[in-house]
Amino acid sequence: MGGNRLCLLRKLPCWRGSAEMAEQSSFQNSIIYLDGVTVDYDGFKALNNLTFMVDYKELRVVIGPNGAGKTTLLDVICGKTKAASGRVVFGRDVDLKGKHEDEIVALGIGRKFQAPSVYGFLSVWENLDLSLKRSSKGVFATLFGKSTADERVRIEKNLETIGLKDYAHTRAGSLSHGQKQWLEIGMVILQDPSLLLVDEPVAGMTDEETEQTGQLLQSLAEKQAIIVIEHDMEFVRQIARVVTVLHEGTVICEGSVEKVQADDRVREIYLGRQKVAH
Amino acid sequence: MSDGTADKNRSGGMAFWAVGAILLVVMPLLNILPPEDSWFHLSDFSLNRFGKFLAFGILALGLDLIWGYTGILSLGQGVFFGLGAYCMGMHLMLTIGKESVYGTEMPDFMVWNQVKELPLFWKPFYSFPVAVIGSILVPMAFALVFGFFAFRSRIKGVYFAIITQALALVAWLVFNRNDTNLGGTNGLTDFKQVIGYRLSEPSTQLVLYIITVLCLGASYLFCQWIIRSRAGRVLVAVRDSEKRVVFSGYTPANYKLFVFVVAAALAGLAGMLYAPQVGIITPAQIGVLPSLEMVIWVAVGGRASLAGAVLGAVSVNYGRSVLTNYFPELWPFILGGLFVLVVLLFPDGLIGMMRKAKSLLSRSKPDGGKPVVPAEKAAVLEGKR
8 A cells, every 4th residue: 555655656746635636545544534624723724624644554754844734733633623624534434523632542542742741740650550551541440440460561561662661660750851752652652552643752862862762663663553743854764654744734745755855845845944964 | 669669658657657646545645644734734725726727637638639639729628618517517506406595496696687497408407417428528519510610611720729719709708698597707606515415525525536536547548548549640640741641541620520529528527527626617717718728738738748738737727826826917927928938948848848857867877777756757746846
């Protein structure tokens, strides 16, 4: 499917989002499908008739200048922002419109925020424990619930994945910035999402941390679909297979990093402003 | 690290039982055994007054759950306290019977207001169990309805503080009115007995004191159980990052409602214990100012520490009762000043100061040994004297 789409893109290097096109590539196979979505902030269209789709187990990077609608795109998917018009379809036929954030989480969409948002007062372990996917997250279930051995193993494995094994009982508030970013990624992973939304994961990280984060995301993409928003072109080149360029709330171009960087419109709109080393 | 937590839990548990033994055994014995002129004698008045402080401690536990742990500032706890106190007060009024000033079965103020028949909502309170259960369930029900709408509408932060303050004002106005039939400005008073025991007898007051200590202990353990459960960590998480809580699949509104209702129940319980020990409940104890004062207790004692909340309630009220003897007109300034001072200099309150002192102490010791008196125990002892 992915190859097929790339062929399509090769024929049409600059592809404006259009509903028919998306229909053609059959959203039966997409994990998330936005169909003509518009988000209106008092006259400012953060998303303008946007059509966008991501396949199962795909790692998609979304780039674009400030105000292009990248974060709004994630907000619409996870229910934080409501679309004025259009459809948001998750998986085969689940319409996300009108669903609450926590319902969408339960469906299997996880979100990592731009600024690391972890529970500073709680330990790393407790942060992960709260994020773990459970059958019920109601008040009484959590009041009487006990951790199972299986859950503890999962948390321990997760601690290894995110490299915080030695910090299990440290207060999350006293971690470094990069560690907080990882902790939040770890928290989202434990929710077992089939779609992971990641907003600027490497902002403020050292080169080494950035590299490791890239490897982590790539290994995760073997199991789940991931949408990453990123500014750091170095990082984009490291992880990206397909890049989507947003501008003024619509898709300007979609394809491999080289293709996107070679595109005139993209250069004009995005790369022209923010010089990117080759 | 996990060993460290267990160790902390153990010393906390020891402090709990030590303080419990002092409150439950030593204090009553000091009241009963030594002769009245002895230095060690604890007067009936002092014991009774201390019982009142401990009742406030129960309320402070609830306020600490909602404010200290969950980060929701409620300026309306006085209302729930008042509902509890009035439920018990109504029962105590009805048991005065013919001993009243006018010698009728009706409460005096109703005779005075020329109310001919006992209002319907008073009638269930002839029953003692109804009064006891009511003084907890009525505040809970009230908090459930109010909280449901407030949290569903996502009212938070300073807006929640303001509407709860408005609630306190409304309650104050309603309880002040004569046609509400709750005694108006003078409130409910002149209680004579509770389930047949004379309230003027020191032994009755001693038993009430002991019941208060037991209720405080049970409330403490209950709150501790909540805090140590996963739900307790969700509460802290709501305070730290509500957005993240939502995206971890929880519904913060439900947790807030839960903790608001628990806090209301504890405030009601405190009110229930307050009424027979103090012998009067008036609107002046439930309005905007008392509700604010309750927040100061927790701030002074130390937010997000259950021991701190109780310590704050006891020490601020002790300070109040001593200082109002000497400088009655200065108390509001002292209280306000104390609040500002604590917020600016000691954001973790008395408990935070003790912890700091403890860590300095153990660091200065060459062997790194622990101080002989556990900090929490020392804290409570110091708060009392």
